[in-house]
Structures are given as structure tokens and as C-alpha cells.
Amino acid sequence: MSGKLLLNFSGPADVFMNADKALQAAGCSEGYSVLAVSATADKKIGTLSRMEIHCDSSAMEIKLPIDTLIIAGNDSVDVDNEAYEPFYQWLSTVNEHNTRRICSVCGGAFVLAKAGLLNGRKATTHWELSEKLKKNYPLIHVDTNAFFTNDGPIYTSGGVSSGIDLALGLVEEDHGKDIAITVARKLVFYLSRPGFQSQFGNLLPVYESSNIAEKLHTWFNEHLHEPMDVVRIAGHMNMSTRNFTRVFHKQTGVSPAKFIEKLRIETARKYLEDTDTPLERIAEQCGLGNLISMRRTFLRHLMTTPSDYRRAFRTSLKHAGIQDLIRSN
Structure with missing residues (x-):
């Protein structure tokens, strides 16, 4: 989808690329191959920072199976854009039998929700979008506070830097804590943020004047x-x-x-x-x-x-x- 915030996209990618380097240095033959793809045929991803990402491929060109698919955020506004219809047709073929892990960052949860992948599952998104996710998709058990969460093969994360938390969690799951710590140190980031393990959205919503x-x-x-x-x-x-x-x-x-x-x-x-x-x-x-x-x-x-x-x-x-x-x- 449209990346909106560049860190939604680049944060997880940097985690996996640094993990690959750490694994090579440790003499491990198994690592990560990161492929950035667009949700549209023009192979472009726009961002709020006015930097446009040009991808080598669109998602529709990717053949299954996939190890880990990450939908790297959008603002949830353009989820129903007709330009994404081919992408949703492709996404409808993705499931736990041909993809080991299906993940989202920030508003990417709305993409998974629209595809029906979150029905009956626990999920999170950016705290500003959580009420909208609850309202639009009542079958989802929305956790407003978590940086990231998983329910079976589905992983969702909150806003912006939470995508880094999620990616580090996936690296730890794949290759252990030592490699994940190496990557976290390289990025000057906590492997597990001490003392504040939740998103800090407002505890109370904004009410109308008549409330x-x-x-x-x-x-x-x-x-x-x-x-x-x-x-x-x-x-x-x-x-x-x-x-x-x-x-x-x-x-x-x-x-x-x-x-x-x-x-x-x-x-x-x-x-x-x-x-x-x-x-x-x-x-x-x-x-x-x-x-x-x-x-x-x-x-x-x-x-x-x-x-x-x-x-x-x-x-x-x-x-x-x-x-x-x-x-x-």
C-alpha cells in the first residue's frame, strides 16, 4: 500500500538486512533475502516525506509460497481504492499454508482486515486507528496498547517504530536472542523496551460537545x-x-x-x-x-x-x- 511514513517500510527492512549480516558474520548459511514490492502495477510507493520508493516488482508478480509477508502500513484511508483491487485478488491467495508468517505494521492491519485474515483473531494497530479498526471490523479482537502481537501465523504491530519491535521479535524467533540483540545494538534500539511496553495513546477518546x-x-x-x-x-x-x-x-x-x-x-x-x-x-x-x-x-x-x-x-x-x-x- 502507500507507505505514508517511510519508517513503516524501512524500519523492518533494515532489521532483516542487518540480521542477515550478523548471521553471515556468525558463519550461518541461513539468512534473510528482503524483497520490497508495491501494491500497484506502477511499482511505486509514496511517502509523506515526499520520497518515492521504486520497487523492482509489484506484489502481484510474487509467486507463492512466501516465508514472511509484511504489509508495511498505510493511513487506512485508501484501503478501498480501486487501484488496489489486483493486489487484493493476489492477497486472497495468501494463507497459512503457503506463507509461514503474515504481518502488518501500523495501518497495514486494515489491509489484513479487509482481506479477512484477522477475523476472530487478536490484532493491534496504531493507537489512533484502533477505534476505527474495532468499529469497521467487529470480528477482530483489537489490543489497543501492544507494540506488537501475534495470533497463530498472523503478526500485527502498532505505529511507526513498532515495526522495528516486530521485526526484532521475528529475528529472535528465527535465530535466537543473541542475533536479535546484535541487530538491536547495531540500530541503537531496545530489543525489548524496558518499563514502557505499550503504545501510549490517550486513555480517553475525544467526546462531542453534547456528551x-x-x-x-x-x-x-x-x-x-x-x-x-x-x-x-x-x-x-x-x-x-x-x-x-x-x-x-x-x-x-x-x-x-x-x-x-x-x-x-x-x-x-x-x-x-x-x-x-x-x-x-x-x-x-x-x-x-x-x-x-x-x-x-x-x-x-x-x-x-x-x-x-x-x-x-x-x-x-x-x-x-x-x-x-x-x-x-
């Missing part, structure tokens, strides 16, 4: 450091507890308690990214109790600790607006 969660947005933020049970929130909305709980769950898909917990984490993430506020203070400001409680909550939702998250995503403190506001309180 009850959006109507409560300002009030929630003003009182996030205080106890907020359903009785108090329902009273603020002049609704009975039962009716409020029913309406809230219907419009958001989660209970008020679960929503508040996710909102506390989202707010804490911003403090961790944008300020040097002590962790204990962040836990207090966000209503997450003490540091131990906040750590447990982060591990449950993000599979990382607050300190590891800060190290991974902290920004430079060019603007101290949030920090100054906290210190003034």
Missing part, C-alpha cells in the same frame, strides 16, 4: 484532587445517582469511576511530560493518592511506572506555566 463527559470536563479538572464519588458527581448534574450512572455509561462506554481514574492518569501524564514537579505532588494534585498508589495505577493502565514514563517522555521546561501554577498553590 456528558465533555459537559463535566471543566468541573472534573477543577476538582480532580478531591474525592469524587458518583453521588457527588450526580448531584452536581442535578441527576439521580442511578440515572446519571446509566446515562454516563451509555454515552462514554465506561463507568464514572473508571472514567475518573483514566482522567487522573491523563492529567498526571501531562505533569510528568511538562514539569519537574515531584512525583508525590503529582499524585496529590491528580487525586491518585500517594506515590505507591499512583505507581500501581500507572502499571495497571500503561504497564510502566511514573518515573519510567517521565524518563521516556519528558519535554524541556521552556515554559513553566503549569509548574508555576502548582507552586503558587
